[in-house]
């Protein structure tokens with residue numbers, strides 16, 4: 001298959017259990033290049049777990065996860081078994097996958113710009129001056145010019161999340177994963193973060209976004225995926241899923257959140 | 259409370275709101291507290307008087323010996339022993355702590371055995387063991403085990419001087435205590451920090467040294483400062499193995515001049531000075547590592563807290 005036809009993300013029959021609890025029960029998901037996919041679903045349906053399997057923050061029990069045509073964190077072994085790759089192989093793959101967490105997880109002992117410079121400097125060996133210039137550029141892009149030297153504790157939640165987005169972008173990822181990036185924010189701060197994500201989507205970034213923001217999904221997503229009970233119940237265009245859901249579980253979920 | 263009120267006033271712009279009154283200055287007199295304070299002052303004053311005019315404390319002897327060359331040399335040995343044992347003990351502690359938290363069960367049990375042994379026996383006993391290592395292994399050898407060729411072989415008594423025995427004993431013992439402190443520090447760092455660093459593609463070593471340890475420092479530094487201060491005093495134990503430290507030196511002097519109490523006062527003055535300076539240093543290091551988090555204790559409070567051990571004074575920044 002030519003490169004541009006290989007999907008950016010491919011999850012095939014992914015299963016994952018935490019002890020006795022089956023959290024993912026055979027998930028199939030494909031995300032094309034430049035596509036924005038929003039994952040919605042009730043609490044405990046496995047959305048976070050699926051997202052974390054995509055950059056191997058979580059191991060999988062069976063199935064395959066490929067990013068850009070490559071298995072993430074595993075190699076194909078004999079008899080169709082997966083062999084864990086070494087940490088160094090995994091971390092090279094992770095450089096290309098940006099992750100934004102619900103609770104930001106900015107490095108509290110580093111200023112905003114140092115947070116953004118950390119990845120390029122430490123992982124890619126970018127010289128300080130270059131990393132700083134790029135850092136300022138990215139902070140400007142997320143609307144935080146002038147706050148370079150603020151520590152995370154001196155920033156609002158919305159500002160912190162925007163720094164976290166800039167930090168992920170500094171690695172020039174080909175894929176961005178967002179796990180409920182606005183659900184830890186005060187309502188009046190949600191808009192500024194969604195705005196940055198909307199711009200990013202328009203710039204052509206491939207994005208997988210777990211979210212409860214239905215308006216954002218309707219407006220920005222190319223596709224909406226509804227998960228429940230560890231499987232994808234229904235997926236399709238935002239208008240199909242959000243306005244005219246076929247599955248009763250989707251309907252009951254949407255009636256509860258609307 | 260007061261500032262919140264005034265801020266609300268400004269926001270809602272309600273001029274008819276009454277001004278916030280200062281606290282009533284006429285609080286009832288705390289008779290008990292005043293009596294307590296007075297009696298404490300009396301007792302302290304009487305004690306100080308009894309010491310200062312005590313005919314058995316010869317202040318002229320103290321003044322004469324405070325800067326005696328031998329005393330200064332002993333002081334220097336104490337400082338050397340303290341700094342070197344901490345400089346060796348802290349990295350041992352970090353290493354053992356990382357081993358304790360490793361996924362490898364062999365490393366974990368080795369680290370566990372280390373802390374179990376060295377925390378479970380008195381440091382005084384350990385010092386005597388190191389000093390008498392020659393009785394256990396007359397020659398120290400490095401080579402192929404079980405009778406293979408030797409690369410290196412020396413007389414134990416030639417290597418294990420009192421200073422080396424003291425340093426080994428103190429540093430290795432310190433490593434066991436530091437391991438607990440470092441472990442608590444590492445565990446205090448939110449797991450999300452590791453995940454954020456790993457998802458940038460950072461190597462395990464960089465995650466530890468650039469993200470986890472600097473944050474753990476905030477938790478590690480205060481007890482480490484206390485360890486340093488207590489090490490300044492613990493070095494005096496090497497006097498049992500003729501260690502040439504401050505205490506050993508003054509005791510040699512008083513065996514000659516019989517000025518036991520005066521010479522102990524000389525040593526105590528130096529110990530107090532060292533611990534006070536160390537407390538000031540601790541304050542500045544803590545301030546450095548609390549960047550971006552909170553303001554540390556005031557300096558005067560820190561020094562008082564360290565020297566008096568009054569936990570109530572440190573409680574406010576918990």
Ligand SMILES: Nc1ncnc2c1ncn2[C@@H]1O[C@H](COP(=O)(O)OP(=O)(O)OP(=O)(O)O)[C@@H](O)[C@H]1O
Nearest residue numbers: 018019021023041042043044045046047048049050
């Ligand atoms: N590390 C873990 N250990 C054990 N159980 C876990 C772990 N992580 C998640 N689970 C369980 O897996 C299930 C799915 O969790 P997950 O976080 O993926 O759900 P979610 O769809 O993201 O929910 P939410 O909307 O509340 O974030 C839940 O029942 C949860 O309790």
Ligand SMILES: [Mg+2]
Nearest residue numbers: 047048049180
């Ligand atoms: Mg979740």
